[in-house]
Amino acid sequence: MIRLIKDIIFGFRFRRAVRKADRFHHITHRKYMVLVINKKLVVLSKQEVGKFVENGVFKKGTAVGDIETKALYITM
DSSP states (O other), X not given: OHHHHHHHHHHHHHHXXXXXXXXXXXXXXXXXXXXXXXXEEEEEEHHHHHHHHHHTSSOTTOOHHHHHHHOSEEOO
């Protein structure tokens, strides 16, 4: 029962993050990704992900392409 409630809440948050990514993509025409960082859904552009990799937010040796393959949703 608890797992069901957590899944429903995650579904609402995921749909909200997807709408946010689509809205940002429509405004800026950048590629946006929905990622899970520290157990939270985060919407980042591909350029922001590159800056995070350079500054060491992700593990050493992680490339932007690796993060892009693990993204839950990517705008086109």
